Amino acid sequence: MTTKSLPNRGAFALMSAVSVLSVIGYIVSIKMQQKTSGHVDVFRRFSFQRSDNELKSEKAVFEALLEDGFQPIALTPTCQYETQLNIRRTTRIPAPLDTRDTRLTAELTSAAAASSPRRFLGEAPPSVCLEKRPSLESASSFLVPNVVHYVFIGSDFEFRFVAHLSLLSVHRFLRPDQIFIHGDALPTGRWWNETVRQVANVYHVRRNYSNHAPNGQPFKFKAHVSDYIRADILARYGGIYLDPDVLALKSFDRLRRHSFVLGRESDDSVGNGIILSRPRAPFLQLLLEQYWSYAGEKEEWATQSVHNVHKLALIYRHLIHVEERSLNRPNWLEKAQIYDGNYDWRNGSYAIHLWLRLWPKEKVPSNWEDLTHVNTTIGQIAQHIRQPS
Numbered sequence: 234m235t236t237k238s239l240p241n242r243g244a245f246a247l248m249s250a251v252s253v254l255s256v257i258g259y260i261v262s263i264k265m266q267q268k269t270s271g272h273v274d275v276f277r278r279f280s281f282q283r284s285d286n287e288l289k290s291e292k293a294v295f296e297a298l299l300e301d302g303f304q305p306i307a308l309t310p311t312c313q314y315e316t317q318l319n320i321r322r323t324t325r326i327p328a329p330l331d332t333r334d335t336r337l338t339a340e341l342t343s344a345a346a347a348s349s350p351r352r353f354l355g356e357a358p359p360s361v362c363l364e365k366r367p368s369l370e371s372a373s374s375f376l377v378p379n380v381v382h383y384v385f386i387g388s389d390f391e392f393r394f395v396a397h398l399s400l401l402s403v404h405r406f407l408r409p410d411q412i413f414i415h416g417d418a419l420p421t422g423r424w425w426n427e428t429v430r431q432v433a434n435v436y437h438v439r440r441n442y443s444n445h446a447p448n449g450q451p452f453k454f455k456a457h458v459s460d461y462i463r464a465d466i467l468a469r470y471g472g473i474y475l476d477p478d479v480l481a482l483k484s485f486d487r488l489r490r491h492s493f494v495l496g497r498e499s500d501d502s503v504g505n506g507i508i509l510s511r512p513r514a515p516f517l518q519l520l521l522e523q524y525w526s527y528a529g530e531k532e533e534w535a536t537q538s539v540h541n542v543h544k545l546a547l548i549y550r551h552l553i554h555v556e557e558r559s560l561n562r563p564n565w566l567e568k569a570q571i572y573d574g575n576y577d578w579r580n581g582s583y584a585i586h587l588w589l590r591l592w593p594k595e596k597v598p599s600n601w602e603d604l605t606h607v608n609t610t611i612g613q614i615a616q617h618i619r620q621p622s
Contacts, residue, residue, distance in 0.1 A: 293378075294378050294380050294411065294470045294471070294472065295411060295436075297469070297470055298413075298438060298470065301469070303438050303439070303440065304438075304439070305411075305413065305436040305437070305438050306436060306437045306438075306439075307434075307435070307436055308414075308419075308429065308435045308436065308437050309428070309429050309432055309433055309434065309435040310362070310433050310434075311433060311434050312362035312433045312434060362433055374490055375486070375489045375490060376471075376489065376490060376491065376492050376511040377471055377472065377473065377485075377488070377489040377491070377494075377509045377510060377511050378410075378470070378471045378472045378511075378512075379407070379408075379409050379410050379472075379473075379489065380409055380410055380411045380412070380413065380470070380471075380472040380473065381403050381407060381409045381411070381412045381413070381472060381473045381474075381475060382412075382413050382415060382463065382466050382467070382470075382472050382473065382474045382475075383399075383400075383412070383413070383414050383415065383474075383475060383476075383477055384415050384416060384459045384462050384463050384466070384474075385414055385415070385416035385418065385420065385477070386416045386417055386418075386442055386455065386458060386459060386462070387416075387417070387418065387455065391420075391421055391422045392420035392421060392422045392424050392425035392428065393422070393424060393599070394424050394598055394599050394600055394601075395477070395478050395587065395589055395597075395598065396420075396424065396425075396428075396477040396478070397424035397425070397427055397428050398480055398615065398618055399475065399476075399477050399478065399479055399480055399481075400412065400428050400432050400435070401428065401431060401432060401618055401619075402480045402481040402482070402618045403432075403475065403481050404431070404432040404433065405481075405618065405621050406481045406482060406483050406484060406618075406621070407473070407481050407484060407485055408484075409434065409473070410434065411434050411435075411436055412432070412434055412435045412436065413436050413437075413438050413472075414435065414436070414437050414438065415438045415440055415462065415466060416437075416438075416439070416440065417439065417440065417441060417442070419437055440462075442458055442462055443458075444458060446461065446524045446525075446527035446529075447521075447524050447525055447527075448524070448525045448526070448527055450527045450528065450529035450532075451529050451530070452527075453529065453530055453532045454532075454534060456534075456538075457527075457532070457537065457538070460505060460537065460538045461521075461524055463505070463508065464505075464517055464520045464521050465521070467508060467510040467512075467514070467517060468510075468512070468513060468514070468517040468518070468521060469512065470512055471510055471511045471512035471513075471514070472509075472510070473485060473507075473508070473509050474505075474507070474508040474509075474510075475506070475507055475584075476506035476507070476586065478506075478586065478587040478588070478589040478590075479506055479507055479584055479585070479586050479587070480584060480585050480587065480614055480618065481583070481584050482578060482582050482583060482584055482585060482614065482617070483582075483583060485509065485583055485584075488509050488554075488556070488583060489509060491509065491554040492510070492511050492514050492515070492516070492552065492553075492554075493508075493509070493510050493511070493514040493515075493516040493517065493552060493553050493554065494508070494509035494510070494553070494554045494555075494556065494560075495507070495508060495542065495546070495553060495554075495555055495556070495560070496555070496556045496557075496559065496560025496561035496562075496586075497555055497556065497557050497558070497560075497561060497562075498539065498561045498562075498564045498565070499564055499566070501540065501543055502535065502539040502540055502542075502543050503539065503542045503543045503546055503555060504538075504539060504560075504561045504586070505538045505539070505542065506561070506586050507560045507561065507584055507586065514552070515549075515552045516545070516546075516549060516552040516553045519545050519549060519552075520542065520545070523537055523541050523545075524537065556583070558581070558582075559581050559582050559583045559584075560582075560583055560584055560586070561586050562576075562582070563576050563585075563610075564586075564588075565588045565591055568587075568588045568591055568592065570610060571585070571587060571588075571609070571610045571611050572592060572593075572596040572609060572610070572611055573596075573609060574609060574610060575608070575609060575610055575613075576610040578610060578613070578614060585610075585614060587611070598611065598615070601615070601619070604616075
């Protein structure tokens with residue numbers, strides 16, 4: 234060992250100590266905020282009337298939404314997977330519905346719609362109900378229900394091509410029992426109409442939302458509203474949350490054995506664009522508690538959802554499983570590998586987050602033709618989704 238290495242080791246030890254103190258200080262600040270605000274256990278506030286085991290079942294997730302006053306409305310054909318291989322279609326599909334009808338949104342999101350015959354925004358091809366692949370594990374080994382949640386908030390959401398790719402990839406590789414779109418507006422547009430024809434079991438869950446954090450501070454960014462809603466949804470019902478620019482590449486069954494799963498983005502950040510969680514996962518309590526220290530207009534973009542989550546994961550390692558490279562890589566700094574490069578996504582990746590809002594506009598695909606002859610990561614993945622092997 235040379236004498237020159239000693240200062241480096243000392244510097245490393247100092248940095249480690251500072252990091253630990255930073256995490257401890259963060260936890261203490263949350264606890265102090267809770268004490269001064271009269272905060273109680275977030276799960277106690279939810280007043281659950283059902284056990285974690287009861288919510289493992291996809292049927293129980295649907296019924297739990299009904300019990301909580303929501304009215305999930307089927308927007309696409311529904312298929313019921315009675316066993317891993319035995320499939321029964323449960324709904325007859327009527328003729329395509331004219332999506333230009335201005336009464337459609339009010340009809341499908343009204344309370345009265347739940348008691349009337351289901352109507353859909355397209356007709357199903359014969360192959361819409363896919364054969365359920367045999368699972369690697371027995372059903373009892375899964376902690377996370379095989380349901381997928383998306384959150385779309387804001388008026389007149391236009392469903393773009395990449396969102397179509399996302400739902401199509403989920404349908405073909407995750408084969409969920411339900412896909413729930415939570416929000417205050419129904420998807421519209423050409424690619425939504427295409428999705429309706431190809432993806433089964435999509436439900437709209439109309440929900441209002443607050444623009445304020447639990448401590449009364451206004452959310453600075455609309456994305457922070459979505460961050461809070463997705464944590465709330467998973468705390469109540471469990472399942473898989475995906476951002477609409479996330480593409481599934483293969484089954485998540487191995488990940489569903491864990492209580493709570495996130496993917497690493499970088500050395501000091503863990504992302505929340507892909508989340509797997511059992512109902513009432515303890516790590517979710519930590520995620521929700523941090524919003525009692527939300528700083529309003531002083532809040533930074535990634536503080537709560539990325540950097541603070543990383544700090545929590547360092548202390549509560551036993552409550553979270555972090556996938557190091559299989560969910561959020563390439564990360565936002567490596568995004569050019571997606572649209573210009575050839576990332577080795579076949580080597581263990583479960584999904585890929587496109588980070589689409591950070592792409593150059595001319596690189597964002599708007600249809601299949603934009604990707605048909607493109608020998609890049611996104612071109613390869615698009616063909617993998619379109620024609621799965």
